[in-house]
Amino acid sequence: MDLELRDRIVLITGGSRGIGLACARGFAAEGAHVGVCARSADALATAADLLGGVPTFSADLRDGDAAARMVDAVEATIGPVDILVNAAGAAQRTPPDELDAAKWRAALDAKFFSYIHVMDPLIKRMARRGHGVIVNVIGSGGRVASPTHLAGGAANAALMLATAGLGSAYAPHGVRVVGVNPGLTETGRVDEGMQAAARAAGISTAEARARSVAGIPMGRMAAPEEIAEMVVFLASARAGYATATTMTLDGGQHPGVL
Secondary structure (H helix, E strand, O other): OOOOOOOOEEEEEOOOOHHHHHHHHHHHHOOOEEEEEEOOHHHHHHHHHHOOOOOEEEOOOOOHHHHHHHHHHHHHHOOOOOEEEEOOOOOOOOOHHHOOHHHHHHHHHHHHHHHHHHHHHHHHHHHHHOOEEEEEEOOHHHOOOOOOOHHHHHHHHHHHHHHHHHHHHHHHHOEEEEEEEEOOEOOHHHHHHHHHHHHHHOOOHHHHHHHHHHOOOOOOOEOHHHHHHHHHHHHOHHHOOOOOEEEEEOOOOOOOOO
8 A cells, every 4th residue: 555655754753762763664664754853862863873864853842942943953954844743752650649730730841742842833834835744642541541640641631632623723724633542552651651550559560560461452562663553554645534533542441432
């Protein structure tokens, strides 16, 4: 199946590891021109080596001005962005009795605003050009409350609403906005979450992981590549009628219509 992604210009935030890195590999395999953004220069250097020397851009996307400068740099370096994949930022998983106002705010900065700060300038440019796709990698914590992921889940829920609203608002301008809600995926961030869950339950990290996997009907966590394959498809012409919606990929853990 030809996804018609050859020579498309793709910006992936959070593209230095995990799902973002898997997405970068997936788009590159389709012949797209990929640029990767992350905070850590060292992580970006490693990712560039793994990806065959793709352009990289270092920015702290919690800072709106830094995000806007990054967008300018990307378009000046590799051209107008056709596809934005937001996979940067993750709120720290925190047991509820360790939450305070600062941690709630930090979760919104880490997950919600790190996406909004890039979407806001780019979606307007895409609309002026009459085409573009944004795929937000969000997380199933926005659908189902987890005691150790309340602040991050609230940020995810806000992103789901922003995805739906922007997708509807910009559809007449030729821009699609879709979301993907991964469930538990074999990434370093999920490993960190298991440590928080273990603290909250007073058990070992290994036991927390075993309990989590036991709750997945498919009996395993997702591989990052499995999430990336859906992201690449949703960004392609083959998904040209999909917008203002978010798809859950959690191995059947939370069945439902939304």
